[in-house]
Amino acid sequence: MLKINNLHAKVESKDILKGINLEVNPGEVHAIMGPNGSGKSTLASVLAGRADYEVTEGSVEFMGKELLEMSPEDRAREGIFLAFQYPVEIPGVSTTNFLKTALNEVRKYRGQDPIDAVSFLNLVKEKSKLVEIDPSLLKRSLNEGFSGGEKKRNEVFQMAMLEPKLALLDETDSGLDIDALRIVANGVNKLKNKDNAVIVVTHYQRLLDYIVPDFVHVLYNGKIVKSGTKELALELEEKGYDWIKNPVSA
Amino acid sequence: MSENIKVLEEITSSEYKYGFVTNIESDAAPMGLNEDTIRFISAKKNEPEWLLEWRLKAYRHWLTLEQPTWQNLKIPEINFQNIIYYSAPKKKPQYNSLDEIDPELRDTFNKLGISLTEQKRLSGVAVDAVIDSVSVTTTYKEKLGELGIVFCALSEAVHTHPDLVKKYLGAVVPMTDNFYTCLNSAVFSDGSFVYIPKGVRCPMELSTYFRINAENTGQFERTLIIADEEAYVSYLEGCTAPMRDENQLHAAVVELIALDKSEIKYSTVQNWYPGDKEGKGGIYNFVTKRGICSGVKSKISWTQVETGSAITWKYPSVILKGDDSIGEFYSVAVTNNYQQADTGTKMIHIGKNTKSRIVSKGISAGRSHNSYRGLVEIMKRADNARNFSQCDSLLLGDRCGAHTFPYVEVRNNTGKVEHEATTSKIGEDIIFYCNQRGIATEEAVALIVNGYCKEVLNQLPMEFAVEAQKLLAISLEGSVG
Numbered sequence: 001m002l003k004i005n006n007l008h009a010k011v012e013s014k015d016i017l018k019g020i021n022l023e024v025n026p027g028e029v030h031a032i033m034g035p036n037g038s039g040k041s042t043l044a045s046v047l048a049g050r051a052d053y054e055v056t057e058g059s060v061e062f063m064g065k066e067l068l069e070m071s072p073e074d075r076a077r078e079g080i081f082l083a084f085q086y087p088v089e090i091p092g093v094s095t096t097n098f099l100k101t102a103l104n105e106v107r108k109y110r111g112q113d114p115i116d117a118v119s120f121l122n123l124v125k126e127k128s129k130l131v132e133i134d135p136s137l138l139k140r141s142l143n144e145g146f147s148g149g150e151k152k153r154n155e156v157f158q159m160a161m162l163e164p165k166l167a168l169l170d171e172t173d174s175g176l177d178i179d180a181l182r183i184v185a186n187g188v189n190k191l192k193n194k195d196n197a198v199i200v201v202t203h204y205q206r207l208l209d210y211i212v213p214d215f216v217h218v219l220y221n222g223k224i225v226k227s228g229t230k231e232l233a234l235e236l237e238e239k240g241y242d243w244i245k246n247p248v249s250a
Numbered sequence: 251m252s253e254n255i256k257v258l259e260e261i262t263s264s265e266y267k268y269g270f271v272t273n274i275e276s277d278a279a280p281m282g283l284n285e286d287t288i289r290f291i292s293a294k295k296n297e298p299e300w301l302l303e304w305r306l307k308a309y310r311h312w313l314t315l316e317q318p319t320w321q322n323l324k325i326p327e328i329n330f331q332n333i334i335y336y337s338a339p340k341k342k343p344q345y346n347s348l349d350e351i352d353p354e355l356r357d358t359f360n361k362l363g364i365s366l367t368e369q370k371r372l373s374g375v376a377v378d379a380v381i382d383s384v385s386v387t388t389t390y391k392e393k394l395g396e397l398g399i400v401f402c403a404l405s406e407a408v409h410t411h412p413d414l415v416k417k418y419l420g421a422v423v424p425m426t427d428n429f430y431t432c433l434n435s436a437v438f439s440d441g442s443f444v445y446i447p448k449g450v451r452c453p454m455e456l457s458t459y460f461r462i463n464a465e466n467t468g469q470f471e472r473t474l475i476i477a478d479e480e481a482y483v484s485y486l487e488g489c490t491a492p493m494r495d496e497n498q499l500h501a502a503v504v505e506l507i508a509l510d511k512s513e514i515k516y517s518t519v520q521n522w523y524p525g526d527k528e529g530k531g532g533i534y535n536f537v538t539k540r541g542i543c544s545g546v547k548s549k550i551s552w553t554q555v556e557t558g559s560a561i562t563w564k565y566p567s568v569i570l571k572g573d574d575s576i577g578e579f580y581s582v583a584v585t586n587n588y589q590q591a592d593t594g595t596k597m598i599h600i601g602k603n604t605k606s607r608i609v610s611k612g613i614s615a616g617r618s619h620n621s622y623r624g625l626v627e628i629m630k631r632a633d634n635a636r637n638f639s640q641c642d643s644l645l646l647g648d649r650c651g652a653h654t655f656p657y658v659e660v661r662n663n664t665g666k667v668e669h670e671a672t673t674s675k676i677g678e679d680i681i682f683y684c685n686q687r688g689i690a691t692e693e694a695v696a697l698i699v700n701g702y703c704k705e706v707l708n709q710l711p712m713e714f715a716v717e718a719q720k721l722l723a724i725s726l727e728g729s730v731g
Contacts, residue, residue, distance in 0.1 A: 048686050051678065072685035081686075088683045091674070092701025101697055102687035109688070141701070158687065 001026050001197055002047075002067075002166055007058035009046045016042045018222030019058070024166065027194040031208055031233060032201045034219035035241040040201045041085060043219070044170040048082040049075050063165065076102075077109035079165030083155040083172050090142040095154060096124060098142050099161050106162060127160040131187035149180035156187040167191075169200045173207040185210030205237040218244050279336035285309065288436055291336045295405045295440075300416065308425040308435035315429045321592040322621040322653055323561055325534070328499060335437045335470070394452075400445040401456055404472055407443035414445055418476055422505040422542045422569070430501040430536045430563075434470045438503070441471035446481035446512070455711050457486040473504040477512035479545065484515040486714055499534045500559075506541030508548035510572065514541060515551045517710050519718050522558035524725075529588025529617075532560025539566035543575030543601075551578040552595065553709040555718040557725040560589060565623065567596035570604035570632075577606040580706040582718075584699075584725045585618030585650070594624035594655075599635035599665070608639040611703050614650035615726055621653040628665040635662065641671045644702055646695065646726065696723040 002024040009017040016039045024030055034040050046053045047060065049072035060067040067075060090098065104114045115123070128135050133153050143151050152172055159167055169188065173181055188198065188211055200211055208216075208230060216233045218226040225244055226232065236243070279290050288309055292302040317325070394401050400411060408415050425435035446452050477483055500522070506514045525532025541550035552566040568577030579595035597606035606626065614620040620643070628635045643652035658667050676698055684694035699722050700707070707715050
């Protein structure tokens, strides 16, 4: 599904990614861990197409297409979803209205007719139940005055609505208490199936208690320095990131 | 939203949509302004002597005035002798049905998307269409007539309802009020006249479409709306103009009079040619609109969506004279490229327990400048007056400007005035968030701007709200990214 090959990227002339290689197949959950400043969020942003980042080398293939040549909106329409670490607030635009526009754009790209009002409302009902989000929140302006937990839950709700092939969760656990974390993780788990994939970017192991990864990769200084199974995350938790920073013990 | 997107797609490949010139023979006054011009206009309209004198008085006063300079606008010099002050379609038509209308004129309406036939049949909107300066067709007159409602050209009302016209013309906006009202009083060509009798609720939206049509013709409409006791009327004004290089002056006057317990709702969607992307051409829109709540518990509500014109100078105001009267002003002003707007309102509280509400949304893009200018004045006698003002500015890009000039004068210590203001910018992070959900930049801007203006757009009648949404999207096309 996703093949990242020797990806280099910089922001404002500072090299952040220095040769990432990663392959993700349908049905898989990958966790990307690493200390602050290792390039985890940059990787998610580059895949989603944020303009501040410049790719200097390497390629990314998504569903057989060259991802880096597509506009951010086309990447989204192809099925890439980024759950933002810091979701923006848009005054005056309700979540419902926002998602209807988004969904219809995706449908148009796929040659489908716009969704009718009844089907859309049913979908909202079904998915809001699935991710346990209060439907009254959805009528309010997108994320405006939402708590940190509500914003993250709204990200997962949007993911449920748009049904992406590949979801990138960028530090979705940051700022969440343990109950909110459980609800958000449950939502992600319920959306998992054999045809889609998830990349979880996280600093801490605790999210991985709920979203259990098939693979764990440790990013350090712009490169994946270690890959393994979920046990690697536990080992990291125990030994700390200094363990991988020291090349001798790695 | 799909409406917006469709419109954006249509428009990305086209220039100003309403840029076409209808080829109807004009019967125009010679270029320039002097007493003879005014006599010519007055004679053309077969006006009574008092009105000619009124015009001449205004003209003589106008000669003593100079163009105002206090506004935050750069206005190129206007040669007032280089303007044709009167132009009318030659064949003054008398129609029984729309089929008799000059086919070319009907074509113009069709291009504007306001097929009268459709309007009559579908929406129940009575249209008093103004092509250049003379009303050429009025629909629904009979039905309105049954209720005693008068809706006709002002030039006609001068003959049919001389007492009302004489009493109220210039009663709210004195001819000497300012440079442009004075000019308008001298040379006004035509406009609408509305009278809603006591206790009558006008069952349909009254609507006038203005067009500026002949080359070099200034447009000087004059509208007078009177709601008698316990009457209600909603009036719509929409504007489009043909594309052209030369600047065109437009100096209209609108006067509203609300008697006891009556209500007037006046909505405008203004979409005149704003000039091209380099700031060449475009309409100068110098308008004076004012209403008086002269009766107790009366209400006047202005709603405007201003997207067009090269320069807009406009402050629809309410004089709250009657006790317990209410004044409202809802505004969206969009400027793009080199457009300039200095717009806002005045709320003058004279009566007791009077209330006013101001909601202004300014959106600036390109190299444009957008100013809100508002006055809230609470007079000595106005016990317990209340005002709430909300002035928001939205910036797209970093070469445009938003300015706010709120003036507050309170002379009664029971008065309460609230003012809130925000300035926000559509930043790259918001655009990227939308992109990441599959929404392209242009659609994202339309989505956000329509959301931003929702409170104002909600005040518009349904069919107007749709048109206004489209206009916002069109006006901001190409402004981000």
